[in-house]
Amino acid sequence: MENIVTNRLYLVPFTQEIVKAAILGNSELARLLAVTVLPNWPDEEFSEGLPIIADILCKNPLQSEWGWGSLIIHKAEKTLIGHIMLKIIPDAKGFATGSVELGYLIVPSYQQQGYASEATKAMADWTLCQPGMEKVTAGCDADNIGSKRVLEKIGMRLIETRGRMLIWELCNTEIIE
Numbered sequence: 001m002e003n004i005v006t007n008r009l010y011l012v013p014f015t016q017e018i019v020k021a022a023i024l025g026n027s028e029l030a031r032l033l034a035v036t037v038l039p040n041w042p043d044e045e046f047s048e049g050l051p052i053i054a055d056i057l058c059k060n061p062l063q064s065e066w067g068w069g070s071l072i073i074h075k076a077e078k079t080l081i082g083h084i085m086l087k088i089i090p091d092a093k094g095f096a097t098g099s100v101e102l103g104y105l106i107v108p109s110y111q112q113q114g115y116a117s118e119a120t121k122a123m124a125d126w127t128l129c130q131p132g133m134e135k136v137t138a139g140c141d142a143d144n145i146g147s148k149r150v151l152e153k154i155g156m157r158l159i160e161t162r163g164r165m166l167i168w169e170l171c172n173t174e175i176i177e
Helices: 016-024 026-033 044-059 061-066 115-128 145-153
Strands: 009-013 070-074 079-090 096-106 135-141 157-162 165-171
Touching: 009 115, 016 026, 016 044, 026 079, 044 061, 061 079, 070 115, 079 115, 096 115, 115 135, 115 145, 115 165, 135 145
Parallel strands: 096 135
Antiparallel strands: 009 070, 070 079, 079 096, 135 165, 157 165
């Protein structure tokens, strides 16, 4: 996966090397990326999952090639402001099914400024332009108005409700400009 550049952001692939730096701590990650890493990135839940992500990247060649999504870097401020998770959905034999699951997090001080929409749209568009990729899915809590707005804004359709979780989808025939 290559870096993706938008108007205000760099999306840097969250590769095994970068995951390992993140496990060592924000200062190591800041040194590797030559950016400022805010003290509230990653959140506690994501931080606890970093060793699992490193293991997945080690064991799954395609996921390793793509990384675990991308880190979101604010261009002008050279600051890590969030991440986009990109999970390749494998079939029973471990091969890509043409579908990926997308998730995102923006640190609180950068929320409600359009960064999630900008980064998520760029990642979804890039993903759907890759050979064999047919759809991107995402889930959000029914009460998360901000996430629902992001998914609507980038053209995703609500396709299912699973309890409190809303499931969204964007197919490669539905990419909007």
